[in-house]
Every structure is written in C-alpha cells, then in structure tokens.
Amino acid sequence: MASDISLPQGEETKAGHTNADEPKAHTRSDDPRAGRTRQQIFEALRQLMSDGNASVTVHQVVQAANISRSSFYAHFNSLDELAAELLRNQFADIGTAGVGLRREDLLAGPDAARIGYSRLVEHMVENFPLYSSALEMPLARNAYDEIVEAYATRLLESMVDREAVPSGINSELATTYIAGGAMTLISAWMRERLEVSDDELVDQLVALLPNWILEPTTTEKTHT
Structure with a gap:
C-alpha cells in the first residue's frame, strides 16, 4: 500500500x-x-x-x-x-483522543490503552496514503516520528500511577522507552514489514505494556 x-x-x-x-x-x-x-x-x-x-x-x-x-x-x-x-x-485531528481516560478513573488500564492505541491506528488507516508517503520524505518523517511518539508518551503518562512504579524504575525514562517502541512498531506496520491486521497490531501494543502500567498494585509501590 x-x-x-x-x-x-x-x-x-x-x-x-x-x-x-x-x-x-x-x-x-x-x-x-x-x-x-x-x-x-x-x-x-x-x-x-x-x-x-x-x-x-x-x-x-x-x-x-x-x-x-x-x-x-x-x-x-x-x-x-x-x-x-x-x-x-x-494529526491534530486526533489530538489527545484516548489520553486521560485512566487518569480520570474512567477505564481500567488495558481498556484505556486499547482505546488510545485503537484511535491512533484507526487514524493511520484512514489517512494511510498520506502517512505512508510522508515516511519517505526526510523532514516529514521526522515530524511523523515526533508526533506518534508524543501521542504514545502522553497516553502512557496518563496511565502511570507513580506510586505503583517498581523500585529502581524511572517512570519518565520508561514511558519514553515504551513510546519509542510503539512508534517503531507502528512505522514498521505502515511500511508493510509486519503482516498483522489492525486489531492484531493494537492487541500487541497493549500486550507489550508492562503490568505495572496496566494493572498497578499496592505491593509494587515505592516511596522516594
């Protein structure tokens, strides 16, 4: 495509x-x-x-x-x-869709993540010719990477319960790392390097999130 x-x-x-x-x-x-x-x-x-x-x-x-x-x-x-x-x-059309659902306790972690990633993937599919073409243009590719990673980072930051972050993990570094992985995975899918459906991609994006983000527990809490 x-x-x-x-x-x-x-x-x-x-x-x-x-x-x-x-x-x-x-x-x-x-x-x-x-x-x-x-x-x-x-x-x-x-x-x-x-x-x-x-x-x-x-x-x-x-x-x-x-x-x-x-x-x-x-x-x-x-x-x-x-x-x-x-x-x-x-990309402004999608804005912060899905961001903040967990923070406001509206949805459980997996559901909030699924909605956020689903809206991102749906937006990519709806505008596939535009985004896939932009990946071949240097400055546009840089903008694409920044935009997708920023969205993924905001989504993760809205879900993270800082009191449940395991000891030894820097939550800011972790969300940046995970968001970068999501951006790379989505880019590979856009370039047709991954043979997965839209739903399968979303499933994997959610499944690859660590449990302390999806299901934070009091046993993992650490105070600094």
Missing part, C-alpha cells in the same frame, strides 16, 4: 533552485489571502500524496494549487517543510 514518494534533485530546498528571484519564505501573516494560499498549497500536496504519486515536486504542487512558484516560496522554504507542517496539521 505504501507509495514511494521522493524529492527529485533540485526540489529539496529553495537553495537548490536556479531562480534567484524567488522570495524567501516568511512567517504567516494575518492577511486572509495568505491564509487561503497556504490552504491551497496544503490541499494540493495532500491530494498529490494521497494519490500515491511516485514523485512529488514543487512544480506539481504549484500547478495543483494554481499558484505561482514565487507564492509557494513565500510560504515554505522547501517541499519537506511543507510536508512536515501538513502532517502536524493532519
């Missing part, structure tokens, strides 16, 4: 272009026209990536957005920068 989007030589950054007159990208303004232009650019890239194009270029984006090349570079320094911001905006 994953497409192999790459950036042709000369398309990665503005510095690689021969047109010296292209304006340097600047911060967004409150001008509604600038906002509309950015939205056109986002929609153009989203469509191109979702269509599974073998290669996406700035030329294709400006054509699809019906804007000039200089307009593109007035907003973004490179295609990678655009892809990274698009990814962050897209």
Whole structure:
C-alpha cells in the first residue's frame, strides 16, 4: 500500500533552485489571502500524496494549487517543510483522543490503552496514503516520528500511577522507552514489514505494556 514518494534533485530546498528571484519564505501573516494560499498549497500536496504519486515536486504542487512558484516560496522554504507542517496539521485531528481516560478513573488500564492505541491506528488507516508517503520524505518523517511518539508518551503518562512504579524504575525514562517502541512498531506496520491486521497490531501494543502500567498494585509501590 505504501507509495514511494521522493524529492527529485533540485526540489529539496529553495537553495537548490536556479531562480534567484524567488522570495524567501516568511512567517504567516494575518492577511486572509495568505491564509487561503497556504490552504491551497496544503490541499494540493495532500491530494498529490494521497494519490500515491511516485514523485512529488514543487512544480506539481504549484500547478495543483494554481499558484505561482514565487507564492509557494513565500510560504515554505522547501517541499519537506511543507510536508512536515501538513502532517502536524493532519494529526491534530486526533489530538489527545484516548489520553486521560485512566487518569480520570474512567477505564481500567488495558481498556484505556486499547482505546488510545485503537484511535491512533484507526487514524493511520484512514489517512494511510498520506502517512505512508510522508515516511519517505526526510523532514516529514521526522515530524511523523515526533508526533506518534508524543501521542504514545502522553497516553502512557496518563496511565502511570507513580506510586505503583517498581523500585529502581524511572517512570519518565520508561514511558519514553515504551513510546519509542510503539512508534517503531507502528512505522514498521505502515511500511508493510509486519503482516498483522489492525486489531492484531493494537492487541500487541497493549500486550507489550508492562503490568505495572496496566494493572498497578499496592505491593509494587515505592516511596522516594
């Protein structure tokens, strides 16, 4: 399913272009026209990536957005920068879904973890062409890794009962470690390196969590 989007030589950054007159990208303004232009650019890239194009270029984006090349570079320094911001905006749809369910004692540990991971995986499936393509773009890949790991970390932090953390374990380091593993596992699945269904992936993500997170007990409590 994953497409192999790459950036042709000369398309990665503005510095690689021969047109010296292209304006340097600047911060967004409150001008509604600038906002509309950015939205056109986002929609153009989203469509191109979702269509599974073998290669996406700035030329294709400006054509699809019906804007000039200089307009593109007035907003973004490179295609990678655009892809990274698009990814962050897209992932904002899921936000903190599933996070905090355990903290508020609404669900037991395994149920809270399953809901959190299920929403993450469902979001990936719904936007599979976009995310799988983004994995092939350097800055977008960095953004993808940061976003998925941050979500997994927030989910874990909301579940951890610090009074039940076993002696000798640093809860902050543990949640970062576990979240990193979840991010790596999901990325491998997105790249079709793992032959498991959506539900099986969620099952494994939950099963791999340590018991002191899923089912903290008073016998494991330690006071520092």
